[in-house]
Structure formats: structure tokens, C-alpha cells
Amino acid sequence: MxxxxxxxxxxxxxxSFSFIIFTSCKKEEGYAIPDPxxxxxxxxxxxxxxxxxxxxxxxxxxxMALPKSKGKIVSAQVEASIAGATGTYLENNSYYTNAxxxxxxxxxxxxxxxxxxxxxxxxxxxxxxATLRYFYVVPExxxxxxxxxxxxxxxxxxxxxxxxxxxxxxxxxDIKRTFRVSNNNDSSYISIADMAxxxxxxxxxxxxxxxxxxxxxxxxxxFTHAFVSPAADAxxxxxxxxxxxxxxxxKIRKVFNLxxxxxxxxxxxxxxxxxxxxxxxxxxxxxxxxGLKAEAGTWVETADGKYRAxxxxxxxxxxxxxxxxxxxxxxx
Amino acid sequence: xxxxxxxxxxxxxxxxxxxxxxxxxIDEDGLLVTARAECFVSNFELLGTDFVTVRSKTAVIDTxxxxxxxxxxxxxxxxxxxxxxxxxxxxxxxxxxxxKMDFSDIANPKTFTVxxxxxxxxxxxxxxxxxx
Numbered sequence: 506m507x508x509x510x511x512x513x514x515x516x517x518x519x520x521s522f523s524f525i526i527f528t529s530c531k532k533e534e535g536y537a538i539p540d541p542x543x544x545x546x547x548x549x550x551x552x553x554x555x556x557x558x559x560x561x562x563x564x565x566x567x568x569m570a571l572p573k574s575k576g577k578i579v580s581a582q583v584e585a586s587i588a589g590a591t592g593t594y595l596e597n598n599s600y601y602t603n604a605x606x607x608x609x610x611x612x613x614x615x616x617x618x619x620x621x622x623x624x625x626x627x628x629x630x631x632x633x634x635a636t637l638r639y640f641y642v643v644p645e646x647x648x649x650x651x652x653x654x655x656x657x658x659x660x661x662x663x664x665x666x667x668x669x670x671x672x673x674x675x676x677x678x679d680i681k682r683t684f685r686v687s688n689n690n691d692s693s694y695i696s697i698a699d700m701a702x703x704x705x706x707x708x709x710x711x712x713x714x715x716x717x718x719x720x721x722x723x724x725x726x727x728f729t730h731a732f733v734s735p736a737a738d739a740x741x742x743x744x745x746x747x748x749x750x751x752x753x754x755x756k757i758r759k760v761f762n763l764x765x766x767x768x769x770x771x772x773x774x775x776x777x778x779x780x781x782x783x784x785x786x787x788x789x790x791x792x793x794x795x796g797l798k799a800e801a802g803t804w805v806e807t808a809d810g811k812y813r814a815x816x817x818x819x820x821x822x823x824x825x826x827x828x829x830x831x832x833x834x835x836x837x
Numbered sequence: 838x839x840x841x842x843x844x845x846x847x848x849x850x851x852x853x854x855x856x857x858x859x860x861x862x863i864d865e866d867g868l869l870v871t872a873r874a875e876c877f878v879s880n881f882e883l884l885g886t887d888f889v890t891v892r893s894k895t896a897v898i899d900t901x902x903x904x905x906x907x908x909x910x911x912x913x914x915x916x917x918x919x920x921x922x923x924x925x926x927x928x929x930x931x932x933x934x935x936x937k938m939d940f941s942d943i944a945n946p947k948t949f950t951v952x953x954x955x956x957x958x959x960x961x962x963x964x965x966x967x968x969x
Contacts, residue, residue, distance in 0.1 A: 727893070727910035727969065741912065758917075761887035790886075795912040801887065 545571040545578075545664040549656050552638075555766055555776035556676040559648050562592070562640040565670065566600075569658035570634035576661035578632055581614075582625035583639050586653045586672075590644035595624045599635035613637075633660075647675040676779050679833045680767060686719040688825030689744075693719040694751070695732070697805060697812045700831055705748075712750030716807050717757070717816075718742065721825035727796050730821050732757055732803055734792035741793040756787040757794040758804040768817040768830040769800065782813045782834035797821070811837050864929075864956055871927045873954030878962055880923035881905045886937070891918060893969040898962075905964045915941040915966060920949075927954025940966050 552564040569578055583595055595617040598610035613635050614628040626637060641654070653671035681700040686692050694703040695717040702719075703711050715735060722728040722743055733741045736754035765777045787806040794803045802817045814833040821827040862870040881896040896907040909915065916939045922930055931950045940947060946963045953959075 725911045725969070727912055759885060759887040761889055789916060791914040791916070793912065796910065 541572070542570070543572060544575065545569065545658065545660045545662075545666050547656065547658055547666045547668050549668045549670055551670060551673075554774065556678065556778045557643055557652075557673050558676050558678055558680050558767065559643045559645055560590070561680065561767065562642050563673065565639040565641070565654070565656070566636055567595075567639055567656045567658075567668070568634075568636040569666065571660050571662070571664070573633050575664070576633070578613075578628050578635055579659050579661050580625060580627050581635070581637055581656070581658045582623055583641075584655045584657075585622050585624075585641055587644060587647045587650065588622045589619070589624070590642040592640070592642040593619060593624055594640055595626050596638040596640075597626050599632070599637060601636075643675055649677045650675055677835060678777075678779060678782070679835075680831070681833075682768065682770075682830040683819060683828055684830075686827050686829055688719070688721040695719060695816075697755075697807050697814045697831075697833060700833055708748050708751065712748055713753075715751045716753050716755040716805065718745065718747075718751075719827065719829075720745070721823070721827075723823070729795070729823075730797040730818065730827055731793065731795040732797065732805075732816065733795070734808075736808075737791075737793040741795065753808040754792050755808055756790040756806040757792060758785075758787055758790045759794045759797065759801065760804065761798070761801045763802050763815075763817075764800055765802075765815065765817060765832065768802075768815070768832060769819065777815055777832055779834060782815075782836075785813065787813070797827075811835065866929065868929060869927070870956050871954040873925070873927045874958055875925035876928055876951050876953035876958040876960045877925050878905060878922055878951055879925060881907060881964070882921040883907055883909065883940075883966075884919040884921065885913065886917050888919070903960055903962045905962055907964065907966050908969055909966060911969050913968070915939070915943070920964065922949065922951075924951055925953070928952060940964070943967065 547569040549565055549567045552566055557563050567581065569581060597612060597614040597616050599613045600608045600610055603609050613630050613632055614626040617624050617626045651672035651674050655667055655669050657665060657667035659665040679700060684702055686702055692702045692704045694708045694715045696711060696714040697716045698714045708715060717732045718735060720731045720733055734753060734755040735747055735751045764771060764773045764775055766773060766775060785804055787804060797818055799818055799821045802815055805814045805816060812833050812835055814831055817830045819828040819830055864870050877900045878898050881898060883891050885891045891909045891913040893908045893910050896905055898905050917937045918940055919937050920934055924930060929952050931952060943966055946965045948961045948963050950959050950961045
């Protein structure tokens with residue numbers, strides 16, 4: 506009886522174990538080749554990453570195709586919920602990627618036409634498949650709002666298709682790239698409010714708006730390239746006599762290795778976004794940043810609390826100059 | 838059949854005993870308390886907000902006087918620096934460093950205590966900062 510009971514237990518264990526093994530080895534559902542499209546169809550991707558900034562383009566790739574027997578593509582158009590700024594266009598080239606990975610253009614239509622919110626291309630070649638790039642230059646009126654896009658295409662058989670993209674939130678940030686600053690009163694007065702650099706001749710008219718002074722000093726060795734607030738201690742403004750009215754006390758934090766894609770324009774997938782400006786706390790920071798290097802940056806908050814900015818040093822030259830780029834976020 | 842059941846039972850007993858064996862002692866931070874009595878700072882670093890060193894030369898660590906003398910670059914913002922200590926094996930530091938710290942009160946150097954691996958020896962180290 507005892508042996509019979511043990512045998513029963515053993516059998517149950519074996520059956521359970523075998524069941525687990527067999528179920529885990531069950532063949533997965535096979536992949537089925539999808540049926541080819543029988544009519545005009547379309548697809549779209551957004552190619553631009555990162556924040557959508559006023560004055561910069563957002564790039565899309567819009568693909569459309571229909572069976573050869575159905576006819577040819579006649580037109581393609583994009584409708585934006587807010588009309589794009591000057592420079593918005595839909596390419597009249599279709600692209601394919603060759604064996605070397607290079608995108609090769611093929612002319613398919615006449616140059617695009619912008620009318621109000623619409624950007625369209627009329628095809629003038631007999632083609633039944635194309636991928637057009639769309640570049641939407643973000644207009645000022647879209648700042649802080651959401652923008653949506655409706656891509657559509659029509660074919661010679663009378664069919665139309667459309668594809669909605671978005672909504673995409675437009676950043677409140679402003680961007681200004683590659684302006685030169687240089688030492689000793691020559692283009693060394695930086696205004697965040699104006700996103701501009703003034704020199705000894707133009708600073709007097711803008712004295713109340715100067716947030717930073719660019720300096721280069723070879724000695725002490727730790728000084729080199731610097732952004733110094735006008736209200737900083739005199740030891741950080743060696744040899745500088747400030748024009749009347751230049752007295753702001755700007756908070757500055759040095760950072761390194763923060764190469765924002767839009768400022769640095771190198772292939773680093775790092776983006777500064779509105780949220781970064783909203784969350785950073787600069788209240789304990791000093792009013793100077795010395796010892797700056799190429800590809801370093803500084804977070805800045807203006808004395809009146811109106812703006813935060815990130816100033817990136819694209820390049821520096823030890824003759825006492827630098828090329829900088831700036832992202833600015835309005836706090837009020 | 839009995840043989841298999843005995844093997845299975847023995848295996849389960851081993852697993853059960855291993856799971857219930859007494860744990861090694863840990864301290865209030867969940868760190869292992871060991872038999873080591875070494876208690877010293879082996880290296881010291883001070884980083885700025887850009888995580889680049891602000892030292893002008895290597896910090897001088899006196900394990901007898903229990904001081905760390907560090908000279909920082911001109912213009913260093915000592916209100917916002919990140920200290921880094923390297924300690925002897927199994928030691929820990931009090932207070933803990935959880936972010937940037939203020940070393941700007943040069944006249945009153947900060948003190949950090951190194952606690953040995955056996956948690957029996959405590960050595961306070963004074964961090965003396967001066968500008969280049």
C-alpha cells in the first residue's frame with residue numbers, strides 16, 4: 506500500500522513536470538506576410554528630436570504609395586494648425602537610401618507652395634511611390650502652444666489619404682547661435698534680455714541690460730575665459746572700469762559636458778528643455794564663472810528674475826575671444 | 838523510490854539550513870561590520886559644480902595629525918563643492934556626503950569622522966582649505 510502511494514506521488518510529479526516542459530516548448534504563432542496595399546496609402550515619421558524651438562525647423566518624412574495599376578500620385582500637402590514661418594517647405598524631391606547609406610534625391614514635382622496653413626507639392630512625374638520631407642519652421646505665434654499637422658496625398662484615380670501628426674508642444678525657449686565675444690571692451694558686454702553682445706561704443710545705451718562681461722586673462726592661470734557679473738568682486742574684473750549703469754548681479758553656475766544638440770551642433774543626443782530651466786535652482790550660485798573652456802557652459806539667472814539662460818562656449822581662442830551660443834527661457 | 842525521496846529531502850534540508858544560518862553583522866546603514874581595524878583617509882578630492890577638480894595640487898593627508906590640507910584654485914566657489922574621500926577598506930564616513938557642500942568658512946574647517954570596518958575606531962579628520 507505504502508509503495509503504491511509513493512508511486513502515485515511520483516507519477517503526479519512526473520506528469521506535472523512533463524506538462525510544464527511541453528507547454529514551454531509550444532511553437533509560437535508564425536509570422537504572416539501582410540497583404541500588400543491595394544489602394545493609395547501613407548505613413549509619416551517625425552525626424553527631429555528634442556524640444557521644438559521657435560525659429561528652428563521641425564522635420565518630417567511623409568511617405569505615400571499606391572499600386573502601379575491604380576495610377577500615379579498627383580499631389581501631396583501638409584496643413585499645420587499654425588502657419589509655419591518663412592522657410593517652411595515640403596520638398597519636391599523623393600529620397601531613397603543607396604547601398605552606401607546616402608540619401609539620394611529624385612525630383613518628383615514642382616517646388617512647394619505655401620498658402621496660409623497649407624504647404625503643397627504638385628507632382629509632375631509619373632510615380633506611384635514617394636517620400637517627401639517637410640520642414641516646418643516654428644513661428645513666433647506658436648511659442649508655448651501645441652501644433653498639429655495633417656499630411657495628405659491624392660492620386661490620379663481620385664483617391665486621397667491623410668495622416669495626422671502631433672500635437673507637438675512648442676518650447677518657450679529662445680535660441681541664438683554662434684556669436685563672437687572678445688576681451689577688453691570689444692564685444693564683451695552680454696545682455697540676456699536682448700540676446701546680444703555690446704561693445705564699448707554701444708554699451709552705454711544698453712547699460713541697464715548688461716548681465717555678464719566676457720573676460721580673458723592669462724594670469725592667474727585659473728582665470729582664462731570667464732563670464733563675470735558686473736556686480737562681482739573687483740578681483741574677478743581685473744583691469745575693468747565698468748560704464749555707468751552696468752551693475753547687475755547675475756547668478757552663474759559652471760557646467761562641463763552639457764553639449765546641447767542645438768547649441769553645440771555635434772552628434773550628441775543631449776537636449777536642454779523647458780523643464781530644465783524650470784527646475785534648476787541657482788539661488789546659491791556665485792556671480793562669476795572663471796576658468797571656462799571650449800564646450801563648457803554656464804547656467805545663468807538674471808538679477809531681475811526674468812530669464813534663465815544656458816550659454817555654451819562653442820570655441821575659445823587664447824588671444825582673448827570665444828564663440829558662444831545661448832538658450833534663454835522666460836520665467837515671467 | 839525511497840532513495841530518491843531521501844535525496845530530495847536531504848537537499849531541501851540543506852537549503853532550509855542555509856537560509857536560516859545566522860547573518861553576518863551589519864550596522865545601522867546596512868553595511869557589513871567586519872574585523873578590520875584600519876581607519877584612515879587614503880585620498881581626498883574636491884570637485885566644482887562642473888565636476889572638475891578645484892584643487893591646485895594634490896591634497897596633503899596627515900593620518901597622524903588627522904588633517905587634510907587642500908589648496909584650491911583662484912576663484913573657486915567654495916559654497917558649492919563636492920568632496921570625495923577614499924577610505925581604508927570597510928571604513929565609512931560621518932557625516933555622509935549626499936550632495937554639494939559649503940566649505941566657504943575657511944576659518945572653521947569642517948570635520949569628517951572615519952569609522953573603521955569593525956566600527957570600534959573613530960578618527961575625526963579636519964579638512965583645511967586655502968586658496969591658491
